[in-house]
Amino acid sequence: MSEHDPEVVDAELVDDGHLPALREDRTPAVRTVDEDPDAWLSPEAQEDVKAGIADGTRDGYEGDMQRFAAWCATVGRRPMPAAAQTVTEYLSHLKRTPRPRTGRPYGPNSMDRIIAGIRSSHRAAGFTPPDTMGARKVVLGYRAELAARKDPAAKPKKASPADRQVIRQALAKLDRTTPTGKRDAAVMLLGHAVASRGSELQPLDWPGSFTELADGGLRVTVYRKKRKRWQDIDIPLDPDPDLCTVRAVRSWVGALAENGYTDGALFRRIDQWGFIAAPMQRHGKPIGDPSGRMTVESLSDIVQRSIERTGLPGRWRSHSTRRGFVKSARKAGTDIVRIGRHGDWDDQSKALIGYVDEEDSQGEENPLAQIGKNAAAPSED
Template identity: 35%
Template structure:
């Protein structure tokens, strides 16, 4: 059997003359390891570990060596995934996870070998690499979802989450990673920042995000809404007052009896809340996901001729090309030359 766990960073051998120096340097090496682990997001590390476990199990069941793996073994694994019905994006992520595991263990993995390169090229040619995007939740969709929510504890939480998520264009992990104030959950790997109420609305301070693993941070402004019933600032304030939250996670699980737990929602909970609200509003819930709030913000602003740079800044995109994907989708019909055919 070849049950290979995801390898840890290699231990650092330190030999000094004084025991005290060894202890201090050992502690420093452990801290360096922790910093190295933070180089990737929590979700990425979790996905990589699950991907490695899947690869190791495949090798176990076929009597193959997972670490170090031969190019032929990797080619067989990719083929098995493709034949099982996995998408190209999943194969790409698992290939990255296996490559990362070998790098950490200081083993060479030749992904340029024909047994890998040609198999991977053929798989992409057959199953394709295009992603099926989820539908953006446009402004009209958000209004329809809000109309289905009651005044229950869960209803008030969902209203605040939908409105703040739509207005801020945060990623779902960032949204549930917010606290009710600064410095309230230090050391929480799921924590991403906090909110502060101000004269202009809500200031969101992100201390880290998917594209900011170095922790430079950024501030996002969410102004007061024009209409009281759909104002994100008022909705968040109402949720905090109703729940009595002054410290800790902003968005929390709510039990069937209305009991509010102390832990924070997971990023998957955002998708469930969006889908549930979409279904209640008579929308096709399967086409929506947690990302629909973020993409819906960008698409709605673009449809209303919003400034490209303002959209890019709100979404925190490092490149304008990523932002332009939303803008192209928003203008696909308005800019189509087919409208000039006179049909």
């Protein structure tokens, strides 16, 4: 949820018919529709709202609300409309209860998302969201406890930045004469060049998403899912052939053409025998995109697998190339506003500022290093 506003969701997330009945000794909160007779949405409008929410965000919130409702059923509390104390109790429960899959309780960041999901579910169902100040204080205290123990869970799980130097090392481990090597190189270099999220790289088509430029470069049209708008980005030829995004994309497109794919999905799966877009089955039934278009998760796997071969420590994901673009641009002395507009960050983006602050606190950009470099030589008096 690194770049999402956890409070901005108003989709139909919960089916009231599947929630436990209200306890007789509890007074339900007032439905918004009771306060304002026009405060309701038709099923069609609810579906239209859902279409404007990122799939991952919506799915996460739905799962969180289902688990909250199940816990309420076991303790005899009302999940909707939930009392503020119920939400606080639930977060306290999560803090102390190991999850079966990990053997550890939820981390603070996941708990923040859960609170946001409960609130958005209430809005969607026509209820005023419960006050969550107590629940947030539980999370705040939990984060402080973890920090005092130096527990890694206290820190946000950010993808490590894959800048040009990291990508160079990863590319050196690929066999770029093979279709797999050509594709994986194009994934990393294009992701870095357009500062894309995996979800923005995955739907690109050839040639549909690209325009040839007079200087030999390419213009790529990217749909920025976070901000719900299209963006055209010009990618020039790079003086370093090994790190040239345009050459890498053309090389991969050539491999696609040799295998009979001249239009449609740019990034397609390749099986263990080297066949592009080979049909996949599970239990005798076809699975996956029939065109062979890769999933966001599989693109992230490419970045992770390619960089991990280098032995470089870090948390490598498809988002690593987006973060890496910021690092590369800062190293080149690019203004933060130009960086943000290239990657379609809002001018006031906290995420971008956070990336820049991290980079500027390290190495030669560290303010202390700059002070030392520019300080006058001590007097010999």
